[in-house]
Amino acid sequence: MHARLDQLLSLRDGEPVDGRVAAHVAACADCAATLAGVSTMRDRLRALPVAATEGGDGWAAVQARLATRARGLRRRTAAASVAAAASVVTLALLAALRFQESPTPPAAPAAMSTTVAELRARSQVLEAVLAALPDRPAVAREATAVPIDTLESQVQWLDHQLSTAADAMPAPQAEQLWRDRVEVMSSLVQLRYVEAQRPVL
Numbered sequence: 001m002h003a004r005l006d007q008l009l010s011l012r013d014g015e016p017v018d019g020r021v022a023a024h025v026a027a028c029a030d031c032a033a034t035l036a037g038v039s040t041m042r043d044r045l046r047a048l049p050v051a052a053t054e055g056g057d058g059w060a061a062v063q064a065r066l067a068t069r070a071r072g073l074r075r076r077t078a079a080a081s082v083a084a085a086a087s088v089v090t091l092a093l094l095a096a097l098r099f100q101e102s103p104t105p106p107a108a109p110a111a112m113s114t115t116v117a118e119l120r121a122r123s124q125v126l127e128a129v130l131a132a133l134p135d136r137p138a139v140a141r142e143a144t145a146v147p148i149d150t151l152e153s154q155v156q157w158l159d160h161q162l163s164t165a166a167d168a169m170p171a172p173q174a175e176q177l178w179r180d181r182v183e184v185m186s187s188l189v190q191l192r193y194v195e196a197q198r199p200v201l
Contacts, residue, residue, distance in 0.1 A: 119178035
C-alpha cells in the first residue's frame, strides 16, 4: 500500500513519520516520484513573485468597495420609493382636480347632505388612486394579502348597503356608511401601496 499524501508532505517537510512509511517510500518508485513532485511544486510556489498590494492584504479595499456598492443600492432603493410615492400623490391630486373640473355631477337625492356629497367625492378620488396602482402580484405576502382581502370585502359590503337602501336611507345613516367607506378605502390604498413596494422573496 502506497504512502498517503499527508505522509509524503511530512517527509518532504522533515516532520516525523512512521519508520515503515519512510522505508516504503525509499523502496517504492511511485511514492518516490510523488514525493519529488510535491517537493518541486513547493519550490515553484515559493519562486512565484509576491503580489503587490496597497495597504496590506487588500481586504480593506474590498470592504470599502462593498460598502460603496451597498450605499449606492440604498440610494437607488430610496429614490425609487420616493418616486413611487410621488407618483401616487400626483395621481391622487390629478384625480381630485379632474373631479373638481368635471361637469356638474348628477344631483344627489334630497336626503343626501353636503357632507355625504363630500364623502362621495373623497371616495371617488381614492378609487382613482387605487386604480392607478400596479396590479396585485400573483404571489403576495400574507401580512398584506389577508388585510387587503378583508378591506376589499368590507368595501363590497358597504357598496351593497349603499345601493340597496339608497332612496329610503336616513341622511345620518347614509353619511356614516359613506364615512366608513372612505376610511376603509383609505386603508386599502395604503396597504396596496405597501404591497406594491415590497418585492416578494
